[in-house]
Amino acid sequence: MDPRIETINRLASLVKSRIGDRQPVLGIVLGSGLGSLANSIEDQVVIPYRELPEFPVSTAVGHKGNFIVGQLGGKTVIAMQGRIHYYEGYGMDQVVLPIRVMIGVGIKTLIVSNAAGGTNLAYHVGDLMIIRDHINLLPNPLIGPNFDDFGPRFPDMTRPYDPALIRLAVQVGDELGIKLHRGVYVGGTGPSYETPAEYKYFRTIGGDAVGMSTIPEVIVARHAGVPVFGISVITNEAHDDYADDFVNDGEDVVKAANAAAERMTGLITNMIERMSL
Amino acid sequence: MSYLETIHLAADLVKSRLNGRQPLVGIILGSGLGKLADEIEDPIVIPYKEIPGFPVSTAIGHKGNFIVGTLAGKTVIAMQGRIHFYEGYGMNMCVLPTRVMVCLGIKYLFVSNAAGGTNLAYKVGDLMIIKDHINLLPNPLIGPNLDEFGPRFPDMTRPYDPALIRQAVKIASEEGIPLQRGVYVAVTGPSYETPAEYRYFRSIGADAVGMSTTPEVIVARHSSIPCFGISVITDVAHATDDDDYVTDGEAIVKAADSAADKMTVLFKRMIAEL
Numbered sequence: 435m436d437p438r439i440e441t442i443n444r445l446a447s448l449v450k451s452r453i454g455d456r457q458p459v460l461g462i463v464l465g466s467g468l469g470s471l472a473n474s475i476e477d478q479v480v481i482p483y484r485e486l487p488e489f490p491v492s493t494a495v496g497h498k499g500n501f502i503v504g505q506l507g508g509k510t511v512i513a514m515q516g517r518i519h520y521y522e523g524y525g526m527d528q529v530v531l532p533i534r535v536m537i538g539v540g541i542k543t544l545i546v547s548n549a550a551g552g553t554n555l556a557y558h559v560g561d562l563m564i565i566r567d568h569i570n571l572l573p574n575p576l577i578g579p580n581f582d583d584f585g586p587r588f589p590d591m592t593r594p595y596d597p598a599l600i601r602l603a604v605q606v607g608d609e610l611g612i613k614l615h616r617g618v619y620v621g622g623t624g625p626s627y628e629t630p631a632e633y634k635y636f637r638t639i640g641g642d643a644v645g646m647s648t649i650p651e652v653i654v655a656r657h658a659g660v661p662v663f664g665i666s667v668i669t670n671e672a673h674d675d676y677a678d679d680f681v682n683d684g685e686d687v688v689k690a691a692n693a694a695a696e697r698m699t700g701l702i703t704n705m706i707e708r709m710s711l
Numbered sequence: 712m713s714y715l716e717t718i719h720l721a722a723d724l725v726k727s728r729l730n731g732r733q734p735l736v737g738i739i740l741g742s743g744l745g746k747l748a749d750e751i752e753d754p755i756v757i758p759y760k761e762i763p764g765f766p767v768s769t770a771i772g773h774k775g776n777f778i779v780g781t782l783a784g785k786t787v788i789a790m791q792g793r794i795h796f797y798e799g800y801g802m803n804m805c806v807l808p809t810r811v812m813v814c815l816g817i818k819y820l821f822v823s824n825a826a827g828g829t830n831l832a833y834k835v836g837d838l839m840i841i842k843d844h845i846n847l848l849p850n851p852l853i854g855p856n857l858d859e860f861g862p863r864f865p866d867m868t869r870p871y872d873p874a875l876i877r878q879a880v881k882i883a884s885e886e887g888i889p890l891q892r893g894v895y896v897a898v899t900g901p902s903y904e905t906p907a908e909y910r911y912f913r914s915i916g917a918d919a920v921g922m923s924t925t926p927e928v929i930v931a932r933h934s935s936i937p938c939f940g941i942s943v944i945t946d947v948a949h950a951t952d953d954d955d956y957v958t959d960g961e962a963i964v965k966a967a968d969s970a971a972d973k974m975t976v977l978f979k980r981m982i983a984e985l
Binding site: 455520521522523623624625626627628629630633634635638639 | 822842843845846849850852853854855856862863865867868872894914915916917932933980
């Protein structure tokens with residue numbers, strides 16, 4: 435057997451052994467903006483990544499490294515508190531390992547979140563964007579021998595983000611009065627931020643927001659036929675031509691992102707309550 | 712040895728050869744643009760092969776030396792020969808010389824390259840101030856962050872220093888040197904671009920395309936060093952799906968040569984005024 439699959443199976447068994455007879459049906463990647471959702475999970479079992487042999491440890495600022503299993507919105511969920519980023523220097527196999535472990539544990543749906551720069555000129559700091567599609571400018575995580583147990587050699591990407599879950603989000607957003615964009619997420623490697631010319635490039639090819647994560651996780655989930663819902667919080671605006679005196683006001687950005695995080699948490703919690711899993 | 716230790720070991724060796732000189736400006740000389748090195752006075756030549764951890768540049772027309780000396784009254788350190796990703800080196804190696812220059816305390820980085828014009832108005836021999844870039848090479852900052860050099864997520868709002876660009880425009884107009892201002896897109900090469908790729912680069916906003924420079928600029932900006940960049944347009948293969956199109960090598964060499972002279976004048980005056 436491919437040693438990578440043995441690792442995934444061993445880690446999935448280890449996680450299962452720590453959560454007794456609970457069966458997580460929903461995986462959640464708590465990116466920037468959704469961190470506080472972890473506090474809403476009840477009857478928590480926390481499994482630090484460092485207690486999982488061969489597991490990469492997230493080095494990104496503000497990212498913890500835990501699986502949290504518990505109850506949220508009446509469902510058993512497994513949340514990743516801290517994701518693994520490609521820019522940290524990990525190979526793609528390691529970046530998507532936690533997702534494959536969650537698939538091994540048996541999740542039926544995946545929710546992903548991230549902080550992103552708005553390339554769409556109509557987007558503002560603090561806006562929420564439902565990811566309706568993506569453009570992957572990161573290396574593809576499925577390069578290498580195919581994991582036939584997980585999915586096909588050439589997985590379809592016609593609907594990377596589940597249309598029914600997008601409709602549910604729009605409905606919940608309407609009811610709660612939460613304004614939601616629907617846009618295309620471009621995933622680049624980072625870690626340097628984009629230049630103005632790069633922002634213009636991403637807009638030209640159809641991107642509404644740009645970030646450094648998420649897509650590898652989504653591709654791996656879709657490989658295994660797991661439906662995905664994704665949401666971005668816009669934490670900075672992408673100008674093509676900055677005035678000489680333009681300053682990125684870090685404090686304003688943090689404030690707006692925090693306010694957006696509350697709305698995002700409300701939206702996701704409400705969605706989970708209504709999901710039939 | 713860690714990458715950080717490699718950088719410091721190399722920087723220490725270079726520093727030990729400088730007899731106390733403190734370079735103010737780092738200069739990276741691109742393909743065919745090495746002439747500027749001949750104008751550096753009291754040069755100390757440090758071959759890359761004598762520096763621990765350094766790769767040896769294999770590109771044609773690229774020597775592999777640091778040259779430290781005086782140019783336009785300022786102490787400069789010039790890279791005669793850069794390390795290209797297409798040579799098969801990892802990104803850490805490609806930007807090692809730039810990291811070393813940062814360690815030596817340079818306050819400005821001047822970069823030059825030969826590029827293909829994707830902008831249809833560009834002609835062979837044109838000089839283009841790089842006002843911005845699109846990086847299609849791997850990002851040189853992937854991996855654990857080197858905190859002593861800069862932050863995890865460095866800003867790239869102004870990769871090329873607006874004040875240096877304004878100064879270049881002023882000097883060029885005084886000297887009667889025509890300048891383009893454009894966006895440089897960096898790709899791996901080493902195969903040249905197809906006509907379809909030229910169209911692609913033009914459509915995403917690029918004016919010129921080449922195989923270097925952006926990694927060095929990203930690393931310099933990681934440490935907040937102001938950068939100035941110039942491309943010499945050495946071919947304009949953009950409109951050339953015609954069956955009978957042939958690249959005229961001799962004309963290109965001539966045009967690039969005279970462009971290199973103009974670039975040398977521009978760099979020298981800019982450095983004199985720093």
